[in-house]
Amino acid sequence: MLAQQIFNGLALGMGYALIAVGYSLVFGILRLVNFSHGAIYAFGAEMAMVFIGLNFGIVPGIIASMILTGILGIAIDKIALEPLRKKHSMPIASLITTIGVSNIITNLLIVFLGSEKRNFPQLFNFGSVKIGSVVISSTQIMMCVVSLILMGVLVFIVYKTKIGLAMRASEQNAKAANLMGINVNFVISFTFFLAGMSATIAGALVGGYYQIVYPNMGFMAGLKAFAAAVLGGIGSLPGALLGGLIVGVSESMAASFMGSTYRDSIAFVILIIVLIVRPHGLFGRKGITKV
Amino acid sequence: MNFVHTMETFVEGKKKILLILLAVFLIALPYMLNSQYLVTVAVKIGSYTLLALGLNVLTGYTGLVSLGHAGFVAIGAYTSSLCAVKLGMNFFASMILGMVVAGLAGVLLGLPTMRVTGTYLSIITLGFGEIIKMIAMNWSSVTNGTLGVKNIPRPSIFGYDLTIANNGLYYLMLVLVLITTLFCIAVVKSKTGRAFQAIRADELASTMMGINITSYKILSFVISACICALGGALYASLIGYIDPNTFNFDVSTLILSIVILGGMGTIRGMFVGAAILIAFPEVSRFLMEYRFVLYGVILVLMMRFRPQGIMGWKSTMPYRLSKNVKEQVEKMDKNAPLNLLNETKG
Numbered sequence: 001m002l003a004q005q006i007f008n009g010l011a012l013g014m015g016y017a018l019i020a021v022g023y024s025l026v027f028g029i030l031r032l033v034n035f036s037h038g039a040i041y042a043f044g045a046e047m048a049m050v051f052i053g054l055n056f057g058i059v060p061g062i063i064a065s066m067i068l069t070g071i072l073g074i075a076i077d078k079i080a081l082e083p084l085r086k087k088h089s090m091p092i093a094s095l096i097t098t099i100g101v102s103n104i105i106t107n108l109l110i111v112f113l114g115s116e117k118r119n120f121p122q123l124f125n126f127g128s129v130k131i132g133s134v135v136i137s138s139t140q141i142m143m144c145v146v147s148l149i150l151m152g153v154l155v156f157i158v159y160k161t162k163i164g165l166a167m168r169a170s171e172q173n174a175k176a177a178n179l180m181g182i183n184v185n186f187v188i189s190f191t192f193f194l195a196g197m198s199a200t201i202a203g204a205l206v207g208g209y210y211q212i213v214y215p216n217m218g219f220m221a222g223l224k225a226f227a228a229a230v231l232g233g234i235g236s237l238p239g240a241l242l243g244g245l246i247v248g249v250s251e252s253m254a255a256s257f258m259g260s261t262y263r264d265s266i267a268f269v270i271l272i273i274v275l276i277v278r279p280h281g282l283f284g285r286k287g288i289t290k291v
Numbered sequence: 292m293n294f295v296h297t298m299e300t301f302v303e304g305k306k307k308i309l310l311i312l313l314a315v316f317l318i319a320l321p322y323m324l325n326s327q328y329l330v331t332v333a334v335k336i337g338s339y340t341l342l343a344l345g346l347n348v349l350t351g352y353t354g355l356v357s358l359g360h361a362g363f364v365a366i367g368a369y370t371s372s373l374c375a376v377k378l379g380m381n382f383f384a385s386m387i388l389g390m391v392v393a394g395l396a397g398v399l400l401g402l403p404t405m406r407v408t409g410t411y412l413s414i415i416t417l418g419f420g421e422i423i424k425m426i427a428m429n430w431s432s433v434t435n436g437t438l439g440v441k442n443i444p445r446p447s448i449f450g451y452d453l454t455i456a457n458n459g460l461y462y463l464m465l466v467l468v469l470i471t472t473l474f475c476i477a478v479v480k481s482k483t484g485r486a487f488q489a490i491r492a493d494e495l496a497s498t499m500m501g502i503n504i505t506s507y508k509i510l511s512f513v514i515s516a517c518i519c520a521l522g523g524a525l526y527a528s529l530i531g532y533i534d535p536n537t538f539n540f541d542v543s544t545l546i547l548s549i550v551i552l553g554g555m556g557t558i559r560g561m562f563v564g565a566a567i568l569i570a571f572p573e574v575s576r577f578l579m580e581y582r583f584v585l586y587g588v589i590l591v592l593m594m595r596f597r598p599q600g601i602m603g604w605k606s607t608m609p610y611r612l613s614k615n616v617k618e619q620v621e622k623m624d625k626n627a628p629l630n631l632l633n634e635t636k637g
Contacts, residue, residue: 087598095356096551099587100591103586104587107587110580219540261436265422268422268425269422275411276407279411
C-alpha cells in the first residue's frame, strides 16, 4: 500500500515537476511569479486534445500543441509583460498582469471549448508491471521516463548551449548581460517558449494519466506546481524536480491515508514549513541585499 | 497634475457641502434603486470595500503583498456564522468574536515575517489561504465540511431584523464601512501608520530610525485580518450560505485586484476599485462568458497604462500637521535659523 502510493505519487510528481520548471525558469530571469502558467498548462493540454481530434495523430498533435503553446508564452511576454519592463513598473504590476492573463486564457478556453470535462486519449497502453504487491501502469512508467528525458533536455539547454549561457547570464544580471551583447528580450521570450513547451508536455501527460482535460485544470495544478517550485528553491531546475516529487508523493499519501479532502492542501503545509526553516527553498540561493 | 490640484482644492474648499451631498446620496440610494437585486449588489460592493480596506493596510501601506486574504475572510465569515447558527449569538457579538479569531490568525501569519520577505512572504500567505480552506473542509464536526453552513441568520438589532427587503442590511453595511474608513484614516495618520509607510519605503532605513519592524509588520497583519474578518462576517450574512470554496484563491486575487485597481496606499481608491470590479460582472451579464475575459483585459490594460491605480495620484495639498505639532511650530521663533546664522558669523 505504502510503496504503491509512493509510485503513484512519483508519477504525479513528475507532472508537477514539469509545470514547476516553467515557474522556475521565468522566476529565475524576471523575479516574477508567473500566475498565468497554470492557464498555459491547461491551454497546452486542451490544444493537444483539439489537434488529436483533428486527426493529427497523438505525437504530432502534442508537438503542434507544444509549438502553439510556446508561441502563446512568447505572445504573453511581448504583449503584456515587455511593455511593463520597459516602463520599469513595480513588480506587483507584472504579478497582477499575469493574473489577468490567466483569467483571459482560461475564460477564452471556456468560451470556445466549453467548461465541461472531456476525455483525453490514453497515451501509452502496454499493460502494467507488477513488482511484489505494487502495480505500476505503463502510463506511470512512461510519465517518469518522458519527464526525466525532458528534464535532461532542459538541463542540457540551460547548462551546455549558448542560449543557455545567455539565460544564465541574464538571470545573474540582466543589465550586464545586455552590455555583453546578449539580447535579453529575446532570451526572456525564449524562456517563455521553453516554459510553455514543458507545460504542454506536462498537460498531455497528466491528461493522459487521468484521461480527462478541462479549462480549469490549470488552477489547482498550477498552484501546487508553484508550491513545488518554491519548495525546491525557485530558479533551480533540480529543485523543481525534487519539489515536484515531494508534492506528488505527499499528495498521493495524503489522499490515501488522510482522505481526499486533504490532497489539495498538504503541499502548502509542507511549503510553509520548508520556507520557515529555509526561507529560500531547499536548493535556492540566498539573495544578498545591497545597501 | 494641474487637473488633480484644481480638483483637490475644489474638494477641499467645498468639503462640507460635498460630504452632506454624498451622505444624502448614500442614504437615499436604496430608494432610488428600488430593486432588491441592485441593493444586494450595493451591499456586496460594500463588503468588498471592507475587504479591500483591510488588505490595503497591509499591502498598500506596509508594502507586504498578501495572496491569501481569503483565509482571513473565511475565518471571519465562519466564526461569525457558526456562532450565530450553532450558539444563537447576536450578529454583532459573533462578528467581534470573528475579528478576534482572525486577529490571532494574523499574529500567527505575521510571525514568519521575521525570517521571510518579499515574494516568499506572498507565497506563505498563499499557502495560509489554502490551509484555512483545508481546515474548513476537514473540521467537519464544527464547520460542517464541504457541505458548508446553511441558513445563516440576518443580523438583528433589538429584535428588528436587518434584511435586504427593508434595506436594513444596506444601512448596516454603510455604518460598518464608515466606521472602518474612519478607523483606517486614523491608523494611517497616526504614528503607527507612519511607521507602516516607512517600512514600505525602506525596511533597513526604518530599522535605523528605531522602528521595530517585526512588531509593526505583525500589527499590520492583525489590523488587516480584523477588518477582513469584519467584511467576511457581513458577506456571510448577505449571501446566507458559505462553504469552503466560497473563499478560494480567486477571492484573494479579487481583493488584491481591487486594491491595485483603486490605487494602493489610498483610502479613496478602495471604494472605486470595489465598485468597478464587483459591479462589472453584474452590469455586463449580457456579455455571457466573455465578461470574465474582459475582466482579465481590464486588469492587463490597467497595469499597462495606469499602474498606480485609478485614484492613485499623489496629493498636492500641503501636509496637514497634527494639532500638537502645529502649536509647537507656532511657538517657535520664526527667525531662529537666521539668528543662529548671525551668531555664528558674529
